[in-house]
Amino acid sequence: xxxxxxxxxxxxxxxxxxxxxxxxxxxxxxxxxxxxxxxxxxxxxxxxxxxxxxxxxxxxxxxxxxxxxxxxxxxxxxxxxxxxxxxxxxxxxxxxxxxxxxxxxxxxxxxxxxxxxxxxxxxxxxxxxxxxxxxxxxxxxxxxxxxxxxxxxxxxxxxxxxxxxxxxxxxxxxxxxxxxxxxxxxxxxxxxxxxxxxxxxxxxxxxxxx
Amino acid sequence: xxxxxxxxxxxxxxxxxxxxxxxxxxxxxxxxxxxxxxxxxxxxxxxxxxxxxxxxxxxxxxxxxxxxxxxxxxxxxxxxxxxxxxxxxxxxxxxxxxxxxxxxxxxxxxxxxxxxxxxxxxxxxxxxxxxxxxxxxxxxxxxxxxxxxxxxxxxxxxxxxxxxxxxxxxxxxxxxxxxxxxxxxxxxxxxxxxxxxxxxxxxxxxxxxxxxxxxxxxxxxxxxxxxxxxxxxxxxxxxxxxxxxxxxxxx
Numbered sequence: 001x002x003x004x005x006x007x008x009x010x011x012x013x014x015x016x017x018x019x020x021x022x023x024x025x026x027x028x029x030x031x032x033x034x035x036x037x038x039x040x041x042x043x044x045x046x047x048x049x050x051x052x053x054x055x056x057x058x059x060x061x062x063x064x065x066x067x068x069x070x071x072x073x074x075x076x077x078x079x080x081x082x083x084x085x086x087x088x089x090x091x092x093x094x095x096x097x098x099x100x101x102x103x104x105x106x107x108x109x110x111x112x113x114x115x116x117x118x119x120x121x122x123x124x125x126x127x128x129x130x131x132x133x134x135x136x137x138x139x140x141x142x143x144x145x146x147x148x149x150x151x152x153x154x155x156x157x158x159x160x161x162x163x164x165x166x167x168x169x170x171x172x173x174x175x176x177x178x179x180x181x182x183x184x185x186x187x188x189x190x191x192x193x194x195x196x197x198x199x200x201x202x203x204x205x206x207x208x209x210x
Numbered sequence: 211x212x213x214x215x216x217x218x219x220x221x222x223x224x225x226x227x228x229x230x231x232x233x234x235x236x237x238x239x240x241x242x243x244x245x246x247x248x249x250x251x252x253x254x255x256x257x258x259x260x261x262x263x264x265x266x267x268x269x270x271x272x273x274x275x276x277x278x279x280x281x282x283x284x285x286x287x288x289x290x291x292x293x294x295x296x297x298x299x300x301x302x303x304x305x306x307x308x309x310x311x312x313x314x315x316x317x318x319x320x321x322x323x324x325x326x327x328x329x330x331x332x333x334x335x336x337x338x339x340x341x342x343x344x345x346x347x348x349x350x351x352x353x354x355x356x357x358x359x360x361x362x363x364x365x366x367x368x369x370x371x372x373x374x375x376x377x378x379x380x381x382x383x384x385x386x387x388x389x390x391x392x393x394x395x396x397x398x399x400x401x402x403x404x405x406x407x408x409x410x411x412x413x414x415x416x417x418x419x420x421x422x423x424x425x426x427x428x429x430x431x432x433x434x435x436x437x438x439x440x441x442x443x444x445x446x447x448x449x450x451x452x453x454x455x456x457x458x459x460x461x
Contacts, residue, residue, distance in 0.1 A: 015306035019280045049331050112405065119405050121429060123333045123376050126407070127213040127255060127459040149213055149459040151255075151286060153308075153333040172212075195286050195308065197250070 002208045005029045005040035007067075007083075009057040012048040017080065020194035024205040034066035042208065043070050047082030051091035051107060051156070054082050055099065064100050071102065076210040077186045078140075081154060084181060084188030088158050102186050105160035110172055120173040123155045128170045130179050130191070139167070140187065140206030141180070148199050150191035152179070157190060185210075213459045215255040215430035216420075216447055217409060218437050220245060223262045225271045229387075229435055236262070239438050243278045249437060250283040252444040253461040257283065258311065258379070258409075258432055261291030262354070273305045280306035290338050290379070296325045303330060311379050313338040314352040317359060317366075320373055327374025332406075337375035339363055341396050342383045348396055355383045367400045378404060379432070381411040389415025389435060394426040401427030417442065417450045424456055 004026040008014055018028045021044075031037060045067065047054050058064055071077055079087045088099045091107035099107065110122055127149040136142050152170070157177040160166050168180035170190070181188040187207065193200035220242050221228050227242040239245070246257055257279065261272040276289060289302045290311030299310045316323050316337055327335040340355050341348040341363040348363040359366075367378055380400055382393035392410045401408040407429035413419065414433045423431050436442045444461070451458040 013303060013306060013308060015277070015280050015304070016284075016308070019306070020284055023282070023284070048334065049329075121405055121407050123406070124212075125333055125377060126215060126429065153286070155332065192286075195284060197253070197285055201284060 001025065001027045002042060003027045003029060003040075004042040004044060004208070005031060005037060006044045006046060007037060007063060008032050009054070009061055009063060011054050011057050011082070012046045014046060017044065017046045017194045020201060020204055024201055024208060026208055032061050032063070034062050037063060037066035038069045040070055041075060043067070043075070043077045045077070045079045045083035045086065047080065047086065049082055051082065051085060051093040051099070052095060052097045054086050055091075055097050058086070058100075067100060067102070071186060074185050076207060078207055079186075079188040080194070081190060081192060084190055085156060085158050087181065087186060087188045088160070091156065093156050103158075103160055103165055103181055103183050103188070104162055105158060105165070107156050107158050109156050110154070110177075111175060114174040116174070118173070123153055124172050125153045126151075127196075128152050128172070128179075128191070130168045130170050132168045134167050134182075139182070140203050140210065141168070142206055143202055144199060144206070150193070150196040150200060152191045154190055158188065213255070213457045214424050214428075214451065215409075216444060216458065217256040217258055217430050217432040218246070218249040218254045219258045219260065219411060219432040219434040221260045221262050221434065222272060222275060225275065227438065228262060229438055242275050245438060246279050246283055249444065250285060253448065253459070254285065254444050255459055256286045256288070256430070258288045258290065260311070261289070273301065276302065276305040276307050288336055288379075290336070295322070296329060299326045299330070299334075303334065309334045309336050309377070311336040311338040313340065314357075316370065317350060317352040320369065323370055323373040323375055327376065332374050332376035335375055336377045336379050337367075337370040338379040338381065339367060339370070339400075340381050340383050341393070343393070343396075348399070351383055363396065364399050364403055367404050371404045371406050375406060377407045377409065379409045379411055382413060385413030386411075387435065388413055391415060391419040392423040392426070392428070392431070394422050397423055397426040397428050401429075417447060420447050420450065421454050421456065
């Protein structure tokens with residue numbers, strides 16, 4: 001049985017992601033201890049809440065160093081929602097805060113108004129299409145059709161500096177934003193695979209096959 | 211493309227699914243988890259649980275229901291009913307709910323909205339508004355529409371959003387349980403002035419009610435009765451939506 005370590009830093013609905021990973025056959029370990037995080041086989045950073053709160057809670061527990069140590073092993077890492085956002089260099093939610101710096105780029109607010117003056121509904125809270133920018137072979141998305149609908153809940157989005165780090169985009173109003181980021185063994189998903197029905201579960205299963 | 215959401219609303223009393231009429235009077239329908247799982251398998255986009263008697267009897271049953279739901283239902287779950295404090299919200303979210311819906315407690319103490327939004331983010335904070343028609347406007351009701359305020363619904367919706375509401379669950383007390391359609395003028399009045407998603411609730415009876423509510427500006431519609439009594443299926447509504455070129459998550 002594949003063992004998945006989920007980082008518990010007091011910021012999210014761990015039950016949903018735990019249940020979803022168990023549903024696809026994983027054994028789940030919840031931990032806030034850096035030494036266990038370093039030793040993980042598969043590592044997930046979930047997250048609901050604000051960027052500054054999230055980083056503060058991670059820093060308090062010395063988790064950022066542990067994540068960087070883990071990433072050097074080449075084993076698969078996945079950030080979900082705020083977990084994805086914190087993979088970047090900085091976030092502008094509430095106050096400018098440094099992130100984990102795994103992926104170059106920053107996290108910015110979704111635009112409240114479109115170019116034509118139309119007002120956007122924020123948070124972006126709905127099922128949206130995910131459109132691939134890269135080949136899905138040997139990725140968690142290998143068995144997922146392009147343009148599949150997945151569940152999003154967010155008010156900020158990540159803007160990778162390097163185009164090649166953007167694995168897939170989704171649209172919001174009149175912009176396209178990066179909804180899946182990937183650099184080497186690090187994956188970030190703005191949507192919630194654990195809340196995206198059977199397709200979401202398939203992505204988690206795909207992650208376990210990495 | 212952003213999909214319009216179809217939400218199953220399940221009112222529970224103790225450990226049983228109930229269906230009320232005009233938010234008063236109940237009928238027992240069965241095990242909420244069984245209903246919920248079926249809707250999930252049928253392709254529902256979201257679930258809303260409302261604990262009808264939480265304020266009177268405590269919340270242990272609803273917590274058990276949420277925990278059980280998260281075992282095999284992998285779409286977002288909102289829970290409302292009897293949430294009065296940040297502590298109540300924390301407990302409900304810990305059981306696996308994704309969002310909490312607050313009604314009476316927010317009417318009586320609006321700061322609660324900010325407290326929950328600041329701690330868990332706006333996306334967790336659904337403000338549930340019970341709207342009662344009065345002349346050519348709507349006033350805010352609470353406590354299962356047993357109590358009324360002097361406040362206008364549109365005004366309260368704006369204030370709730372300002373305080374941190376990430377979504378409005380808008381229930382028409384007049385249409386609830388009638389199956390005669392949503393109060394589309396109400397949806398228009400609220401969706402037209404807030405920039406957060408509005409869920410239309412109360413009155414679904416036939417497929418055309420879905421398209422009308424979406425056209426009025428709803429981002430999502432909640433259905434109870436028609437689903438619970440199998441008068442309509444999730445597939446029926448999604449097919450109609452696709453036919454009318456309303457974006458929905460395909461089955």
